[in-house]
Amino acid sequence: MLKISILIVFSLFSGFIHGEESNPTRDAMWHYEYIDRNHEKSETWKHLGIIYAASWALYPLTQPTVFKDNGSFKNYGNNFGEVVFDRDTPFWNWLVHPISGSQLYLYYRANGYNRIDSVGLTFISSTLFEFTVEVYTEPASIQDLYQTPILGSILGYGIENLSLWLLNTNHPIAKFLGHTLNPSTMFGFFEGKVRTVPSLDGKGGAGVTFIYEF
Amino acid sequence: MNSKLLLFILTLLNSTFVFAYENEFALKGGFSTAFSHLKYIDHSQDNALGIGFNTNFGYKFKRWEFNLTSFIAFGEMEKLTYQIGNTRVQGEGSFNHVNFAPTARYYFDVKENGNWKCYLSVGPVWSLNTFKLEDFTIESGAYKEEYRYSYTSRGWLVALGFEEGLATKYLKPTFIEFLYSYQTAYEIALLDNSDFKNVETLNTDKVRTNIYTSIFMINFGIVFF
Numbered sequence: 001m002l003k004i005s006i007l008i009v010f011s012l013f014s015g016f017i018h019g020e021e022s023n024p025t026r027d028a029m030w031h032y033e034y035i036d037r038n039h040e041k042s043e044t045w046k047h048l049g050i051i052y053a054a055s056w057a058l059y060p061l062t063q064p065t066v067f068k069d070n071g072s073f074k075n076y077g078n079n080f081g082e083v084v085f086d087r088d089t090p091f092w093n094w095l096v097h098p099i100s101g102s103q104l105y106l107y108y109r110a111n112g113y114n115r116i117d118s119v120g121l122t123f124i125s126s127t128l129f130e131f132t133v134e135v136y137t138e139p140a141s142i143q144d145l146y147q148t149p150i151l152g153s154i155l156g157y158g159i160e161n162l163s164l165w166l167l168n169t170n171h172p173i174a175k176f177l178g179h180t181l182n183p184s185t186m187f188g189f190f191e192g193k194v195r196t197v198p199s200l201d202g203k204g205g206a207g208v209t210f211i212y213e214f
Numbered sequence: 215m216n217s218k219l220l221l222f223i224l225t226l227l228n229s230t231f232v233f234a235y236e237n238e239f240a241l242k243g244g245f246s247t248a249f250s251h252l253k254y255i256d257h258s259q260d261n262a263l264g265i266g267f268n269t270n271f272g273y274k275f276k277r278w279e280f281n282l283t284s285f286i287a288f289g290e291m292e293k294l295t296y297q298i299g300n301t302r303v304q305g306e307g308s309f310n311h312v313n314f315a316p317t318a319r320y321y322f323d324v325k326e327n328g329n330w331k332c333y334l335s336v337g338p339v340w341s342l343n344t345f346k347l348e349d350f351t352i353e354s355g356a357y358k359e360e361y362r363y364s365y366t367s368r369g370w371l372v373a374l375g376f377e378e379g380l381a382t383k384y385l386k387p388t389f390i391e392f393l394y395s396y397q398t399a400y401e402i403a404l405l406d407n408s409d410f411k412n413v414e415t416l417n418t419d420k421v422r423t424n425i426y427t428s429i430f431m432i433n434f435g436i437v438f439f
Binding site: 065066085087088089090091092093115116119120142143146147150151153154157 | 241243282310312344410
């Protein structure tokens with residue numbers, strides 16, 4: 001039994017070594033990256049408007065109890081313009097808000113904004129949410145005003161790099177994880193999805209052509 | 215002649231790179247170690263070591279940099295007396311300090327054409343300090359393990375730091391910073407954390423006896439972008 005076990009382990013190991021020596025790779029139809037470009041003001045306003053409308057739709061859907069029990073236009077008037085330290089637990093301040101901020105950051109990155117511009121737009125979007133949407137239930141929070149864009153952008157920067165690496169392995173599970181971490185890469189607005197086309201020069205040389213679509 | 219000219223040009227170029235990147239936004243962050251000293255009601259006081267993290271976002275000119283700064287520390291506190299309204303508790307447990315500060319920073323050379331730049335940073339600071347008591351004695355009123363005691367403070371900070379003077383921020387310059395902050399509390403609150411998704415504020419009050427917090431931190435990190 002011991003001899004059979006050693007034989008099986010040896011076979012697997014030698015198969016692994018054989019695999020390393022031949023070094024096969026997966027054929028990748030797509031290459032993922034971030035392409036920074038300039039934007040017209042109208043385009044930036046459009047993206048800010050989309051995010052603002054989405055925040056109005058998502059807030060009552062994600063916090064129905066708070067929206068129903070604490071929300072009113074009277075509260076909106078009382079809370080408008082007020083800024084406080086909120087007493088929320090770390091679950092909200094250090095998990096939910098940074099994750100939300102990271103996805104805002106990655107949305108703007110997917111639409112061709114560079115990193116600093118994405119931080120700025122995330123700041124604008126989260127500030128609009130704090131001062132004009134969430135005031136329906138509670139005053140704007142100092143922690144959320146800072147942590148959503150700043151911690152969110154740092155987290156988003158990490159997710160950006162990790163998701164690109166996962167997506168470009170072309171492994172199905174890695175690609176699933178990459179898209180899950182960075183959902184903006186799944187949609188048509190993601191500008192960094194590049195078609196790869198294998199090319200042969202007829203003289204024994206091979207390469208890959210990247211096609212950027214405008 | 216050519217070698218002398220080349221040497222002159224290289225020296226000139228090197229001297230113009232003294233301030234590394236400039237006229238750019240930058241996002242920085244990293245980890246922190248903190249030493250906190252609390253002076254509390256009834257003259258109770260305590261020292262605590264903690265760890266945490268720091269973030270910085272701002273715009274750097276040539277010598278001046280203006281930032282939004284945050285630093286957060288977690289740690290353990292021992293015997294302190296806490297009071298709000300009729301509730302008076304003595305206990306020990308864990309704490310977290312969450313600080314926010316707009317800061318102005320001035321860079322100067324450590325030595326001519328050196329690779330490290332020194333800076334001095336100052337600014338007002340506001341913080342939220344929360345205590346979770348794990349071992350406590352109730353002297354009066356009602357208190358449960360799910361309750362949290364928190365107070366908000368304001369004060370000033372000053373920091374001395376060193377940052378790598380690299381040609382571009384995309385090389386992710388490293389920094390190390392020694393920060394001191396002194397704050398006094400202006401509002402205290404008793405919170406019920408039974409439902410972690412919805413914290414209930416049981417009582418708030420203005421600070422009636424001074425609560426002083428001194429924090430000394432060593433922050434280190436990198437420029438992300």
